[in-house]
Amino acid sequence: EVQLVESGGGLLQPGGSLRLSCSASGFRFQYYWMTWVRQAPGKGLEWVANIKEDGSEKYYVDSVKGRFTISRDNAKNSLYLQMNGLRAEDTAVYYCARELGSNYRFDYWGQGALVTVSP
């Protein structure tokens, strides 16, 4: 059974840093693109970043470029999102999801980790 479990969320002050982790199981992690998607309270879904199977390609939504870094450790079946320079507008539930590179769909999602940025 495919499982994605996020961890590392919390309450931060503006300007702070946080690293989210996503532990994957039930599939060959190193063969899949992975993605982070976020959802601000009461708002819609927003794609944040994705990373190729071997980590050689990474893409970001404009609003997080230069502040967030996506990475992975295939030996540990883990995906990460390093978030620096956090802003109030980064407050959201962050989901990791498995991405099918053939048509960019997200077929499995984690339960989400809440990140709150507030003074």
Add this chain to the structure above:
Amino acid sequence: QSVLTQPPSVSGAPGQRVTISCTGSSSNIGAGFDVHWYQQLPGTAPKVLIYGNNIRPSGVPDRFSGSKSGTSASLTITALQAEDEADYYCQSFDSSLSGSLFGGGTKLTVL
């Protein structure tokens, strides 16, 4: 401008049919990229409802169907049931963003 536009809300009585539209542009849906639809029940993670424009994953009732034409796509739900009350999102890839794009979401209310 890279956006996918959905109506904020739709509603229907049990047994009725509703359609949710998703309008994009030449850099996403119109460029030939597939459209996927997700259902999000309150307090839960999104789940794939339709992928590849019109394909239902196993376990999704055939009351749900998708279509795509030009720069738009739509999700149709027939024989509405109370359990269909949820938020629905379309998603596609956008070549100008080099990343995925979600519609703003549509809240379905079953009257």
